[in-house]
Amino acid sequence: MKHYVTELRQALSRHQWAVPVFLLALLAMVMLPLPPLALDIFFTFNIVLSLVVVLVAVGVKRPLDFAVFxxxxxxxxxxxxxxxxxSTRVVLLHGQNGPDAAGHVIESFGNVVIGGNFVVGLVVFIILMIINFVVVTKGAERISEVSAxxxxxxxxxxxxxxxADLNAGLINQQQAQTRRKEVATEADFYGAMDGASKFVRGDAIASILILIINLIxxxxxxxxMHDLPLGESFRLYALLTIGDGLVAQIPALLLSAASAVIVTRISDADAGEFSDQVRQQLLAKPAVLYxxxxxxxxxxLIPGMPWMPFLAFAAVLVLGGWAMAKQPGGVQPAPDNLGLLQSVTAAAVQDFGWQSLPITEQLSVRVGYRLVSQLDPGQGAPLATRLKGVRQSVSEAMGFVLPPVHVRDDLTLPPNQYTILINDSIVAKAEVHADKLMAIPSPHVYGQLDGIPGIEPAYQLPVTWIDPKDKAHALGMGYQVADCVSIVATHVTRVVRQHLDELIRHDDVHALHERLNALSPKLAxxxxxxxxxxLQHAVFKQLLREGVALKDIVQIATALLDSIDTTKDxxxxTAEVRCALRRQLVSTAPEIKAFTLGTELEQLLLGALSSARHTNKKVPLDNYPVDPSLLGQLQEHMAHARDLMKQQATAPILLVTPQLRPLLARYARLFAQGLQVLSFNEVPEGKELKVLGTVG
Known part of the structure; x- marks a missing residue:
């Protein structure tokens, strides 16, 4: 017996029986007569629960903190x-026994509202129902519907x-999953609130019908049936009916108010408590109170007006405004102009020296004056923050730390333009609109948008700049929508990846060697x-120029050490390192689809290489003379092959012999960006090769 009691206690502690017990209790209340004492307990519990719910609804910082509501x-x-x-069963069965037939709670509420006058009590109760049904419940229902x-x-x-934040490096995968879960929970919450508001509305209608049924x-x-005089019967049953309705309407009104408070709250975890928000927003300016x-x-002071309460509240408002004005932080002190002048004068009289020369910034972004708001620390400096994420994301992907991205305004630029500079030289520029959103068409759209036509700077796609209010309309028509910060960050990411070889310096070689020393001291x-x-710096530059990451520094160092006795070129x-990293160069698909060189074109290029080496044995493999007509054909056919593979949703790959790969890789960067040139030695074992065509 003790064992079964222990199991029952554990099951109840895990709340496994809470829902069945509640449903059985609800069924018992509907089917079985309850004694007056039980009604008193249940009605009191209902009122207490409603009060607790209202206090929790007011105290939460955002609606999702009360997701069970x-x-x-x-x-x-x-x-x-x-x-x-x-209670209706008890009132109708035993109401003739006196006002306490349905319990003392119903009797007390009825006496308080009626106050000796049944008409007044009935009017007050009807007003409470109208407030609950027409004002609070109806408003909360509409807000819930619109919010959902x-x-x-x-x-x-x-x-x-x-x-976009995940791709820009502003958040990691775990944070992205948390935010996705929060967004889904928010949608479920407001959908549930929309449905729950229908229950509140139905409850208000049921209360009106129950009042009429009970009274009549x-x-x-x-x-x-009980031979009571009509006046006595009306007095007795009106008292019980109004008490019964009021003891149910007060919790209903409290829950309706809690529902309205929840759905009207702004979802902001940093906003603070409700009382703090009222003090900071409603009472923020003493001038308003004055x-x-x-x-x-x-x-x-108007004749005939009750001057006492008006003047009393005026004094309270003046006192409140004076107290708010005395709080610290209300007025910021003026800057010390004298100290500022002294510092400027001292800086002006300093001698000019080597430290006064400007320093060339490896990577920087300059913006026009209409984009300066994206750098404002008061608004969170969204552009600078996003570019820090870009730097982190690209650094983690490529295996070395990029230089910081310096962002500043440039009044010589057009208002909406920005430029991307590497070593203080402009490598890209574009125009964006800070007050608009960019609508990028997907493969399937359902109409055209009204807005300012433009070009997406990173991939040169035709786009439309729209007002923020049209965002939902654009998403519904199949467009992707991004703000100007995301567009600039994407452009910077693409430009940085195209110029990685210009961003790695000799100090980075030393940092990579220290990383290698931590992983494999003897190899280092x-x-x-x-x-x-x-020589390491030259190899690293060549690898980055071709888009090969330096993450696997141990494998790279091993390949260099194995080949250094054979060549110093x-x-x-770089070719030996690429062969060692060949699994990193291709996708994980079991099949490689690629174009190859035509036999005639391959023989012509090999002949050109042989002639160049006959003249100069140290001629670079990526820069030897080629017939201009042959170069023109390469420019046309390589771009054509790239476009054909993109149309087939295949990664553009050109397979060539190892001797020709350095030259054709350089031509691909010039003529057909996005075309990856691999040698046959760089194809991993176990990969099937499917030739889609030839470049000839």
Whole structure:
């Protein structure tokens, strides 16, 4: 027996039986007569639960902190309806026994509202129902419906914003999953609130019907079945009916108010408590309180007006404004102009020296004056923050730390233009609109948008700049929508990846060697002895120029050490490293689809290489003379092959012999950006090769 009791206690502690027990209790209230004491307990519990829910709704910082609220509305509504059925049975069966037939709670509430006048009590109760049904419940229902609709409409845009932040490096994968879960939970919450508001509205209608049934049925039963005088029957059953309705309407009104508070709160975890928001926003400016005090003073001085309460509230407002003005932080002190002048004068009289020369910035972004708001620390400096994420993301992908991205305004630029500079030389520029959103057409769109036509700077796609209010419309028509910060960050990412070889310096070679020393000390010592830093720098530059990451520094160092005794040519060493990293160069698909060189074209290029080496044995493999007509054909046919493979949704790859790969890789960067040139030695074992065509 003790064992079964222990198991029952554990099951109840895990709340496994909470829902079945509640449903059985609800069924019992509907079907079985309850004693007056039980009604008193249940009605008191209902009032206490409603008070707790209201206080929690006011205290939460954002609606999702009270995500169980829709379920609580459903549970309390069902319990209140069950209590109404139970109390109606008791009132109609035993109402002739006196006002306490249905319990002391119903009797007390009825006496308080009626106050000796049944008509006044009935009018007050009807007013309470009208307030609950017409004002609070109807407003909360409408807000819930609109909030659910707009939350669902904004769901794709929020998911795209999370993906953009993840791609820009502002958040990691775990944070992205947390934000996606929060967005989904928010949509579920407002959808549930939309449905729960229908229960609240139905409960208000049911309360009106129950009042009418109780009053008419009670008077009829008292007069016809218990031979009570009509006046006595009306007095007795009106007291019980109004008390019963009021003890149910007060919790219903509290829950309706809590529902309205929840759906009208702004979802902001950093906003603070509700009382803090009221103090910071409603009472933030003392001038507002002084103005209100002046209006109350004028009203109090009008002849015939009750001057005492008006002047009292005017004094309270003046006192409140004075207290707000005395709080620290209300007025910022003026800057010390004298100290500023002294510092400027001291800086002006300093001698000009080497430290005064400007420093060339490896990577920087300059913006026009209309984009300066994106650098404002008061607004979170969104552009600078996003570019820090870009730097982190690209650094992690390529295996070395990029230089910081310096962002500043440049008044010589057009208002909406920005430029990307590497070593203080402009490598790209474009125009964006800070107050608009860019709508990028997807493969399938359902119409045209009204806006400013433009070009997406990173990939040169035709786009349309739209107003922020048209974002939902653009998403619904199949467009992808991004703000100007995301566009600039994407452009900077693409430009940086195209110029990685210009961003790695000799200091980075030393940092990579320290990383290698931490991973494999003996290999690092052997490489430092066999391969000078200048040659390592040349190989690293060549690898980055071709888009090969330096993450696997151990494998790269091993390949260099194995080949350094054979050649000191950076291009040949790069080829050996590429062969060692061949699995990194291609996708994980089991099949490689590629174009190859035509036999005639291959023989012509090999003949050109042989002639160049006959003249100069040290001619670079990526820069020997080629017939101009042959160069023109390469320019046309390589771009054509790239476009054909993109149309087939295949990664553009050109397979060539190892001797021709350095030259054709350089031509691909010039003529057909995005075309990856691989040698046959760089194809991993186990990969099937499918030739889609030839470049001839």
């Amino acid at each position: 829709p379920t609580i509305i459903l549970v309390t509504t069902l319990m209140r309806l069950g209590l109404n059925v139970a 609709r707009f939350t669902l409409d904004a769901l794709p845009g929020k998911q795209m914003a999370i993906d 049925g009670g008077v009829a039963i008292g007069s016809l 103005s209100a005090a002046g209006v109350m003073l004028v009203l109090g 010592a052997a490489l430092e002895k066999a391969c000078p830093a200048q 950076p291009i040949l060493l």
